[in-house]
Amino acid sequence: MPELPEVETIRRELEPLIRGKTFARPILHISSTVEYPTPEEFTAGLEGRTVSALTRRGKYLFINLDQGILTVHLRMTGNLVYSEAGRPREERFLRASLPFMDNTALHYFDMRRFGRLWLVIDENELNRLVLKRVGPDIFNEVSCEDFLAMLDQRRPSKLKALLLDQGFASGMGNIYTDECLFRCGLHPERRVSSLKHAEAEELYRAIQDVLADGIRYGGTTFRDYRNASGALGEFQSKLDVYGRRNETCRCGTAIEKKVVAGRGTYYCPRCQK
DNA sequence: AGCACCACCTGTGGGC
DNA sequence: TGCCCACAGGTGGTGC
Numbered sequence: 001m002p003e004l005p006e007v008e009t010i011r012r013e014l015e016p017l018i019r020g021k022t023f024a025r026p027i028l029h030i031s032s033t034v035e036y037p038t039p040e041e042f043t044a045g046l047e048g049r050t051v052s053a054l055t056r057r058g059k060y061l062f063i064n065l066d067q068g069i070l071t072v073h074l075r076m077t078g079n080l081v082y083s084e085a086g087r088p089r090e091e092r093f094l095r096a097s098l099p100f101m102d103n104t105a106l107h108y109f110d111m112r113r114f115g116r117l118w119l120v121i122d123e124n125e126l127n128r129l130v131l132k133r134v135g136p137d138i139f140n141e142v143s144c145e146d147f148l149a150m151l152d153q154r155r156p157s158k159l160k161a162l163l164l165d166q167g168f169a170s171g172m173g174n175i176y177t178d179e180c181l182f183r184c185g186l187h188p189e190r191r192v193s194s195l196k197h198a199e200a201e202e203l204y205r206a207i208q209d210v211l212a213d214g215i216r217y218g219g220t221t222f223r224d225y226r227n228a229s230g231a232l233g234e235f236q237s238k239l240d241v242y243g244r245r246n247e248t249c250r251c252g253t254a255i256e257k258k259v260v261a262g263r264g265t266y267y268c269p270r271c272q273k
Numbered sequence: 274a275g276c277a278c279c280a281c282c283t284g285t286g287g288g289c
Numbered sequence: 290t291g292c293c294c295a296c297a298g299g300t301g302g303t304g305c
Contacts, residue, residue, distance in 0.1 A: 002298060002299090003298055003299095006298070059298095059299080073299085073300090074298090074299090075281095075298090075299050075300070076282090076297070076298065076299055076300095077282090077283080077284095077297090077298085093283090110282090111282080111283055111284070112281080112282045112283055112284085112297090112299095113281080113282050113283080114281065114282065114299065114300080115299090133300095133301090155274090155275095156274075156275070157274085157275065157276085161275080161276085164299090166299090166300080173298050173299070174297090174298060174299085175298055176298085219298090220298070221298095222297085222298060223284095223285090223297070223298080224284095224297090224298080225298070242298095261276085262276080262277070262278085263299095264296075264297080
């Protein structure tokens, strides 16, 4: 489900709703939702902690506390939903309930159960246990100059694989990668090493633009994504290629789909070189 | 190093 | 019409 714009949408919406609130005792409906520490340590450690700020790196959301950092990764189908009243309307796929002292709550839903929660004591532990292989946030922490310097001209991989590599830079997922490559007219199978300087700059620009647009429209609901209020995103109506196999590109050519870097990849064979 | 493949899960839509 | 299985916004491990 969620790529950078979806997580950022949740972050922006959630922060004013929960900043200053204090957690009551969490209920883990599926204990494997907690990756670290043990479920018992997680519930005991979160109870009584107060939210100070919400931050993000790539697809990771950090709920910073007066002591420690509650970390969330939604993977494919996770939803983090804030509810005014204590209990959610629909309990199917509810994996964890994180109530606050004032009887509001954060509910974590996840159909496929891939998403995870962590409770770490500080940034040091966060970097060591969670963010070992997570590169800088592509939207907030990488300037054009940085990006050009990061592009290793000897790197043999394809553009699609580069952008999906969270260790290179974090936040891009399958949808925004395809949309970004369409926007800058680069083929997903182009080799990183073949990029000219101007093309690399256009790629950087397209990444920033597509992510900004995704955030502006509240993310993409292709299937399951919901924001922190349970509402749908709206960027799906702006997609140029993703999910549009056999539809016509604005150039008149049919959009194709093939597997690149192990992921279903949509592109225009005429516009993208 | 990078890539292909599997694993983790559940649901569903497209093809036969 | 109905059934089945390929595939789905992600990532981590393994082995080549």
